[in-house]
Amino acid sequence: MTMLQDRPTNTKLISKVPDGALVDKWDNFKANAKLVNPSNKRKFKVIVVGTGLAGASAAASLAELGYRVDAFTFHDSPRRAHSIAAQGGINAAKNYQGDGDSVSRLFTDTIKGGDFRSREGNVYRLAQVSVNIIDQMVAQGVPFARDYGGLLDNRSFGGAQVSRTFYARGQTGQQLLLGAYQQLSRQIGLGGVRLFNRCELVDIVVIDGRAAGIVTRDLLTGELASHAAHAVVLATGGYGNAYYLSTNAMNCNVTAAWRAHQRGAYFANPCYTQIHPTCIPQADATQSKLTLMSESLRNDGRVWVPKNFDENRAAHEIPEQDRDYFLERLYPAYGNLAPRDISSRAAKRLVDKGLGVGPLKNGVYLDFAEAIGRLGRPVVEERYGNLFEMYERIAGENPYDQPMRIYPATHYTMGGLWVDYELQTTIPGLYAAGEANFSDHGTNRLGASALMQGLADGYFVLPYTISNGLAPLLNKTVPGTDHPEFKRVETEAKVRFQGYLNVRGTRSPDYFHRELGKLIWDYCGMERDRNGLERALTEIPALYSEFKKDLRVTGTGEGINQTLEKAGRVDDFFQLGTLMCKDALTREESAGGHFRVEYQTEEGEAVRDDENFCHVAAWEWTGDENNATRHEEQLSFETVQLATRSYK
Amino acid sequence: MTHLVSNLTLKVWRQNGPADKGKFETHVIESITDEASFLEMLDVLNERLIGENKEAIVFDHDCREGICGTCSLMINGQAHGPQRGSTTCQLHMRSFKDDDTIVIEPWRANAFPIIKDLMVDRAAFDRIVESGGFITSPTGGAPDANLIPVPKPVADAAMDAAACIGCGACVAACPNSAANLFVGAKLTHLNLLPQGQAERYKRAEAMVDTMDEHFGSCTNHGECSAACPKEISLDVIALMNKDYRSAKFKNRKQLSRK
Structure with a gap:
């Protein structure tokens, strides 16, 4: 049977979603996947780049199976990856609350949340394995919240009408990452994984059309080195830092994915970026990053702005009739738990109108007064205590006494390296997992689904799909690091880094990053339009040529040089930024996080164009960042009916 | 509301590599908004240095x-600065006043060699976790989570200990x-949970050894807990000591049975 999914306009974009009914696809895949005999597994070397949830779980699981694994992180320790900062929780279709959840409910919520721009087969598998993740993490000792009977507790999150989110206070990402890190550490101790820390990927080596390995730069010595393997997994996270100000950690970057893209991996849906509604607003010009306040706060916090433009009373002095609880007003069915893209835009519109709060009038209130009255302060403290403390430290205001001020900020990127059902990119032997790939969230990720996807990919998908890819290579020789292509790529990297040092201009990498970020935020942020995007596509290249002429990197290439590291990352952000705007310009519809002003209803809701844009846009590198080629993977929906997404 | 903090004198440790002797370098910050974080203040200084x-x-x-x-x-x-229960990155300039002198140094401990300037190598922490800071549970074999x-009190106590971020302030x-607070926190997290019982004493012995x-030895000063950004209690060290003592008996007994 010919699958509907397999109607690509490009022969490389074959999704490889297995045949059969949706519920059977993953079982069918596993039943037919090629296996590698236990004693043969040690003959295979797998490189895993990144040690966040996806990378650590993949490296640990592959090593447990018997593969030889080399794991790379640019941090000092694998435990630092930014998965650690996820606060709210992880979704799973356990239905422990008996409130009507099921695998198919989680599946439909995710498809709908993603505004019908993700692959059914992948999303269903994600919902299926979600239940295994919770079992796995509890067995590893993750101290999830529990009720008084000792069973696991759940909370609800945006875009869902059931409570399926498991959590460990406001530190769920930390606890899950530490679980995966500990499992990885066990394998390092046993010798199954070799760890390369403070070691950054600077290029991918492709020989005869297959990923042969990577070139890395030792951040402490500046030395470049080649590493060969039978397969390479990139679990290197998202590219939200293209915006400069985001909730990502300072060192998050797109370099690994972008190098892969330049070596032939298609980059999918780069314009799908998520702006998270509840972050602390920017306070001043020195600001280096924005801090997220967990979405879980919207379970009990009420979002509002004053009704009057000239309001200057303190929040608690403003009477009920002068407040606009705009999410409850606009989206009564979901209220304050409307999905992220929708909540963010609603807040932006009111702030743009001049109804913002705070000294810079750049936020909206998230108010707990009603919750404190209803539940009492101890319960609110138990649920959100650490988040309240964090807010007070940053904003200098106590949220028990006055409402928090929040505003949307870039948080997550749904776009990423194009992968098929096996998480393999368009370069055979090169896989992408977690936020680095584009696969599961469509145009908008639901809260508490990033942790789920990272762990699903690493623990329960890659171990099966990698075996399927490796089995045919048994007893075949693959190129080693003595192959001339490794040397050539090393030399290219060396020239590139020396190049940054040689410019000797006047501006730091941070200066360019900040300016670039402003352009991308203004033109390719929460709302986009043709004029702005076209302007971006002339302003970004202009700034990029400034960068090439006027960059200043002090110090040398030998030994640690954080300014030099930054220069390489900003260089890649420039090229990516161009592609983001191009992708946004060519997607002439509004869907989820991609909101084109031209395509909206009278009430300001997104208008999709399923006739022309029910596809994944996958971009091919042509050697020039201004002239990437756009390919399409058609999406077909066999189970879910395409519908207008409504949370009213 | 935003205020400015003026005329700060920074004495910053500069050390060009592990072998270098190192010295303090003085910089004056004429003024900075009190909304800036401490690290953002260093960003501003670094921008200036690159400019020069x-x-x-x-x-x-x-x-x-x-x-x-x-x-x-x-x-x-003070490790992570004057604000209790927080990390350097959460410290804001509103904690300082005009004309303050601020001395900035790296963690100083033999187990954390200085790499350059304010950066140290904390890999010894990873070695400890690799020796036993985990629950062996290979992917795929886990029973239902419930x-x-x-x-609840056990889960809560485990979570209190698991909050450790591995920054090394306790050692500094x-x-x-001594690294007793770090190791005690991990042992308390895993040894309290029912899932951690099978390896409890093996874990305690391996990690402590x-x-x-x-690292150095603990002499009960309690500075670690006072400096800890997650305010982890000294109780974790008591539990570690108890389990290590028990481990020495239990593990020897098991050995003699072999």
């Missing part, structure tokens, strides 16, 4: 929201450079 064609000050940092444990810094002799109820604050290879 000088090398930026090297320091570790990443998430800037107090959870990744990457940032460090001894600020006026099969074993965990009493300790006059003996590895710790002793790298």
Whole structure:
């Protein structure tokens, strides 16, 4: 049977979603996947780049199976990856609350949340394995919240009408990452994984059309080195830092994915970026990053702005009739738990109108007064205590006494390296997992689904799909690091880094990053339009040529040089930024996080164009960042009916 | 509302590599908004240094929201600075006043050699975790998550200990450079949970023995807990000591049975 999914306009974009009914696809895949005999597994070397949830779980699981694994992180320790900062929780279709959840409910919520721009087969598998993740993490000792009977507790999150989110206070990402890190550490101790820390990927080596390995730069010595393997997994996270100000950690970057893209991996849906509604607003010009306040706060916090433009009373002095609880007003069915893209835009519109709060009038209130009255302060403290403390430290205001001020900020990127059902990119032997790939969230990720996807990919998908890819290579020789292509790529990297040092201009990498970020935020942020995007596509290249002429990197290439590291990352952000705007310009519809002003209803809701844009846009590198080629993977929906997404 | 803090004198430790002797370098910050974080103040200084064609000050940092444990810094002799229960990245300039002198140093401990300027090598922590800081549970074999109820007080106590971010402030604050709070926190987290019982004593012995290879001994000063950004209680050290003592008996007994 010919699958509907397999109607690509490009022969490389074959999704490889297995045949059969949706519920059977993953079982069918596993039943037919090629296996590698236990004693043969040690003959295979797998490189895993990144040690966040996806990378650590993949490296640990592959090593447990018997593969030889080399794991790379640019941090000092694998435990630092930014998965650690996820606060709210992880979704799973356990239905422990008996409130009507099921695998198919989680599946439909995710498809709908993603505004019908993700692959059914992948999303269903994600919902299926979600239940295994919770079992796995509890067995590893993750101290999830529990009720008084000792069973696991759940909370609800945006875009869902059931409570399926498991959590460990406001530190769920930390606890899950530490679980995966500990499992990885066990394998390092046993010798199954070799760890390369403070070691950054600077290029991918492709020989005869297959990923042969990577070139890395030792951040402490500046030395470049080649590493060969039978397969390479990139679990290197998202590219939200293209915006400069985001909730990502300072060192998050797109370099690994972008190098892969330049070596032939298609980059999918780069314009799908998520702006998270509840972050602390920017306070001043020195600001280096924005801090997220967990979405879980919207379970009990009420979002509002004053009704009057000239309001200057303190929040608690403003009477009920002068407040606009705009999410409850606009989206009564979901209220304050409307999905992220929708909540963010609603807040932006009111702030743009001049109804913002705070000294810079750049936020909206998230108010707990009603919750404190209803539940009492101890319960609110138990649920959100650490988040309240964090807010007070940053904003200098106590949220028990006055409402928090929040505003949307870039948080997550749904776009990423194009992968098929096996998480393999368009370069055979090169896989992408977690936020680095584009696969599961469509145009908008639901809260508490990033942790789920990272762990699903690493623990329960890659171990099966990698075996399927490796089995045919048994007893075949693959190129080693003595192959001339490794040397050539090393030399290219060396020239590139020396190049940054040689410019000797006047501006730091941070200066360019900040300016670039402003352009991308203004033109390719929460709302986009043709004029702005076209302007971006002339302003970004202009700034990029400034960068090439006027960059200043002090110090040398030998030994640690954080300014030099930054220069390489900003260089890649420039090229990516161009592609983001191009992708946004060519997607002439509004869907989820991609909101084109031209395509909206009278009430300001997104208008999709399923006739022309029910596809994944996958971009091919042509050697020039201004002239990437756009390919399409058609999406077909066999189970879910395409519908207008409504949370009213 | 935003205010400015003026005329800050920074004495910053500069050390060009592990072998270099190192020295303090003085910089004056004429004025900075009190909304800026401490690390943003260093960003501003680094921008200025690059503008003057000088090398930026090297320091570790990443998430800037107090959870990744990457940032460090001894600020006026206090690990993570004057604000209790928080990391350097969560410290804001509103904690300082006009004309203050601020001394900025790296963690100082033999087990954490200085790499450059304010950056140190904390890999010894990873070695300890590799020796036993885990529950062996290979992927795929886990029973249903609700099969074993965990009493809420136990889960809560495990979570309190598991909050450790592995930053190393405890070691830096300790006059003996002991890592007992770090190791005690991990042992308490895993040894309290029913899932952690099978390896409880093996874990305690392995982690403590590895710790002793790298770090000094605890003499109950309590500086570690006072400096801890997650305010982890000294109780974790008591539990570690108890389990280590039991381990020495239990593990020997098991050995003699072999």
